[in-house]
Amino acid sequence: MNARGSLTVVGLGPGNPQWLTPAASAALAAASDLVGYRAYLDRVPATLGQQRHGFDNRSELDRARLALDMASQGRRVVIASGGDPGVFAMAAAVFEAVELGPPGWRRLDIRVEPGVTAVLAAAARVGAPLGNDFCAISLSDNLKPWTVIAQRLRAALAADFVIALYNPASAARPTRLAEALGIAAEMRRPDTPVIFARAVGRPDESVLVEDLAAARSAVADMATIIVIGATTTRRIARGGGIIPYVYTPRGIVTRC
Amino acid sequence: MNARGSLTVVGLGPGNPQWLTPAASAALAAASDLVGYRAYLDRVPATLGQQRHGFDNRSELDRARLALDMASQGRRVVIASGGDPGVFAMAAAVFEAVELGPPGWRRLDIRVEPGVTAVLAAAARVGAPLGNDFCAISLSDNLKPWTVIAQRLRAALAADFVIALYNPASAARPTRLAEALGIAAEMRRPDTPVIFARAVGRPDESVLVEDLAAARSAVADMATIIVIGATTTRRIARGGGIIPYVYTPRGIVTRC
Numbered sequence: 107m108n109a110r111g112s113l114t115v116v117g118l119g120p121g122n123p124q125w126l127t128p129a130a131s132a133a134l135a136a137a138s139d140l141v142g143y144r145a146y147l148d149r150v151p152a153t154l155g156q157q158r159h160g161f162d163n164r165s166e167l168d169r170a171r172l173a174l175d176m177a178s179q180g181r182r183v184v185i186a187s188g189g190d191p192g193v194f195a196m197a198a199a200v201f202e203a204v205e206l207g208p209p210g211w212r213r214l215d216i217r218v219e220p221g222v223t224a225v226l227a228a229a230a231r232v233g234a235p236l237g238n239d240f241c242a243i244s245l246s247d248n249l250k251p252w253t254v255i256a257q258r259l260r261a262a263l264a265a266d267f268v269i270a271l272y273n274p275a276s277a278a279r280p281t282r283l284a285e286a287l288g289i290a291a292e293m294r295r296p297d298t299p300v301i302f303a304r305a306v307g308r309p310d311e312s313v314l315v316e317d318l319a320a321a322r323s324a325v326a327d328m329a330t331i332i333v334i335g336a337t338t339t340r341r342i343a344r345g346g347g348i349i350p351y352v353y354t355p356r357g358i359v360t361r362c
Numbered sequence: 363m364n365a366r367g368s369l370t371v372v373g374l375g376p377g378n379p380q381w382l383t384p385a386a387s388a389a390l391a392a393a394s395d396l397v398g399y400r401a402y403l404d405r406v407p408a409t410l411g412q413q414r415h416g417f418d419n420r421s422e423l424d425r426a427r428l429a430l431d432m433a434s435q436g437r438r439v440v441i442a443s444g445g446d447p448g449v450f451a452m453a454a455a456v457f458e459a460v461e462l463g464p465p466g467w468r469r470l471d472i473r474v475e476p477g478v479t480a481v482l483a484a485a486a487r488v489g490a491p492l493g494n495d496f497c498a499i500s501l502s503d504n505l506k507p508w509t510v511i512a513q514r515l516r517a518a519l520a521a522d523f524v525i526a527l528y529n530p531a532s533a534a535r536p537t538r539l540a541e542a543l544g545i546a547a548e549m550r551r552p553d554t555p556v557i558f559a560r561a562v563g564r565p566d567e568s569v570l571v572e573d574l575a576a577a578r579s580a581v582a583d584m585a586t587i588i589v590i591g592a593t594t595t596r597r598i599a600r601g602g603g604i605i606p607y608v609y610t611p612r613g614i615v616t617r618c
Contacts, residue, residue, distance in 0.1 A: 117482075124385035127375070127478065166612075190478070192485045194612075198493025201609035205598050212600050216607070218486035220478050222383065222446070226373075229448045230474035237454025238506075239514055241497035241523060249613030250494075258495055258521045265517035266510075267497060342461050344468050351472070353457035356422075356450075357505030 111177040111214055114184050115191040115200055117221020118146055122307030125222045133184055133219050141173045142186035142196075150186055166199035174203055174211050190223035194244045194272045225270040228303030228331040231313045233342070233351035235301060235333050238358075240268035245275075245282045252282070259286055263293040268339065268354055271332040283332065287322045290334050294318055299341055299352050301333040302326060315341070315349050367433040367470055370440050371447040371456055373477020374402055378563030381478045389440055389475050397429045398442035398452075406442055422455035430459055430467050446479035450500045450528045481526040484559030484587040487569045489598070489607035491557060491589050494614075496524035501531075501538045508538070515542055519549040524595065524610055527588040539588065543578045546590050550574055555597055555608045557589040558582060571597070571605050 114133045119125035134140065134150050144160035161169045169185065177183045187196035197218050204211045229236045241262045247255060262269050269290070274283040287300070296319035304312045304327070316324055318334065326332060338358060342351040370389045375381035390396065390406050400416035417425045425441065433439045443452035453474050460467045485492045497518045503511060518525050525546070530539040543556070552575035560568045560583070572580055574590070582588060594614060598607040 119383070122385070124388070125383045125476065127381045127383055129378070129380035132380070190482045190486075192482060192490045192492045193496075194493075197486075197490035198609050198612045201489045201493075201598060201607055202611050204607065205596065205609075212598060212607075218490065220381065220482040220486040222476050222478055223482060226446045226448060226476040226479060230446075230453075230476040233457045234448045234453035234474065236448045237450075237457075239497065239499045239511075240449075241495065241518070243495045251614065254522075254614055255495075258523065261517045261521035261523075262497070265514045267514065267518075340461065342457060342468060351457050351460065351468075353454050353461075355458050356454045358507065358510055 111180045112182050112217070113173055113177040113200065113214055114217045114219055115187055115197045116184050116219040117187055117190045117195070118149055119222040120189055120224045120227040120307045121149070121305065123149070125227065125307055127219070127221060130219050130221060134186065136182060137184035138182040139176050140184050140186060141169055146186045146188055166196060167203055170196065170200040170203035171207065173200070174207060174214065177214050178210055188224070190221040191218055192220065193223040193242065224272070224306065224331045225333065227306040228301060228313070228333060231303055231306055232301055232315060232349065234353040235299070235335060235339060236268055236270070237354040237356055238268060238336060238338065240270060242270045242272060244272045245286060246273040247279060247282065255286070256289060259289050260293070263290060266336045266338070268336045269334040271334070273328060274326040274330055274332055276328055283326050284322045287318065291318055291322070294334070294337065299335040299339055301352060302330055303333070304330040313349065315352055367436045368438050368473070369429055369433040369456070369470055370473045370475055371443055371453045372440050372475040373443055373446045373451070374405055375478040376445055376480045376483040376563045377405070377561065379405070381483065381563055383475070383477060386475050386477060390442065392438060393440035394438040395432050396440050396442060397425055402442045402444055422452060423459055426452065426456040426459035427463065429456070430463060430470065433470050434466055444480070446477045447474055448476065449479040449498065480528070480562065480587045481589065483562040484557060484569070484589060487559055487562055488557055488571060488605065490609040491555070491591060491595060492524055492526070493610040493612055494524060494592060494594065496526060498526045498528060500528045501542060502529040503535060503538065511542070512545060515545050516549070519546060522592045522594070524592045525590040527590070529584060530582040530586055530588055532584055539582050540578045543574065547574055547578070550590070550593065555591040555595055557608060558586055559589070560586040569605065571608055
């Protein structure tokens with residue numbers, strides 16, 4: 107056990123073990139204590155003698171504080187986080203806990219192990235929709251007001267970013283995605299491609315490409331990433347009932 | 363050799379082999395032909411009997427067309443791309459070539475293998491600066507006019523996104539980064555943290571955190587990612603000459 111104690115926040119990637127980096131695998135295997143949302147811990151192979159501390163999908167700050175407390179006792183703690191830990195996942199909660207916590211926590215060896223964040227896997231499934239400037243917005247409004255989310259959406263639409271939406275739906279806010287797509291429909295053409303990518307890399311994966319005009323009624327849950335195309339985003343039909351390729355050209359040049 | 367032919371665009375991650383996913387490694391090893399920028403090909407372990415086709419850092423469409431042409435001859439082609447292939451890398455060029463190319467290219471088995479894009483590794487090195495809504499903008503203006511880039515920057519600043527800048531500098535446009543940071547300085551506080559992360563994961567890695575007011579004179583090259591904090595982005599001093607942690611809280615709540 108490291109006398110100083112350490113905490114590593116590890117990105118598990120979007121769910122397929124083939125997308126877990128060797129660095130992340132090594133950090134997970136070397137942990138004395140593994141902390142995380144239970145569904146994430148279930149993805150991690152067992153290591154002899156390793157303690158596991160499962161949590162539900164809320165209580166991120168509690169998870170972070172338990173992990174920091176164990177690290178300050180000299181343990182080698184890993185927090186398992188979905189996708190990339192820095193993108194709408196556990197890393198920000200850890201540093202928030204550090205800032206608000208005892209000064210000793212600042213002297214811990216705290217690291218972040220990056221991972222493939224969900225939108226990259228979602229984009230890869232259909233082509234290259236993020237091929238030009240893009241933004242990522244979390245629709246979760248339990249930590250920020252909806253007015254801020256709506257303002258960011260409008261700004262991103264006006265400046266013609268491709269827009270990735272994380273955390274699109276939950277029981278507490280079932281209408282937020284429809285509201286967001288409604289804002290998009292005010293500012294983008296009805297045939298703008300919208301990608302619904304659910305559970306990419308897992309056995310229950312599903313990927314759809316819809317017209318924006320039809321997208322409001324599509325079903326999304328917290329495992330779904332939505333990508334709204336820019337005005338330059340294009341579809342390439344493939345026929346045979348296969349979903350089209352979707353890509354956003356690197357350049358802004360009129361081509362016919 | 364697959365009679366149908368295939369093309370996989372593979373993300374190598376930011377440069378450290380420990381960040382290359384097992385899926386990407388497997389695709390690289392299974393290729394009959396490997397196409398890419400020479401510096402990327404140099405990172406890929408040799409596979410017996412594999413043909414390599416190295417290019418310079420321009421000519422993305424030529425690279426894509428060579429790869430598609432070989433795939434259409436039944437070869438199992440892999441394009442090696444930096445970071446994630448869908449983020450300012452080779453995937454968009456491939457689909458652009460498909461759309462403009464012969465109809466037969468649409469029937470090829472074309473896949474994208476996601477990777478850890480550079481900004482995720484850069485963010486991980488300092489904490490969690492992407493902890494809230496963020497955008498990614500390429501400063502490369504050989505494919506889009508500077509007016510578009512400047513408009514996107516202003517929109518992202520006004521809506522308080524964290525902003526990641528890719529491709530910040532080249533011999534052909536040495537002043538673009540200073541211009542971008544100048545726009546940021548009009549709209550963000552002088553002490554806004556700006557991260558300069560160069561060659562993260564490689565032996566020549568360097569990571570700096572600067573105040574926005576001082577950032578304009580910092581040195582950046584095409585291997586550098588810049589992250590401009592949002593108004594909510596915070597620094598946690600650690601002392602001892604170590605760079606501070608930088609994170610953006612998940613919530614928008616006034617805390618003191």
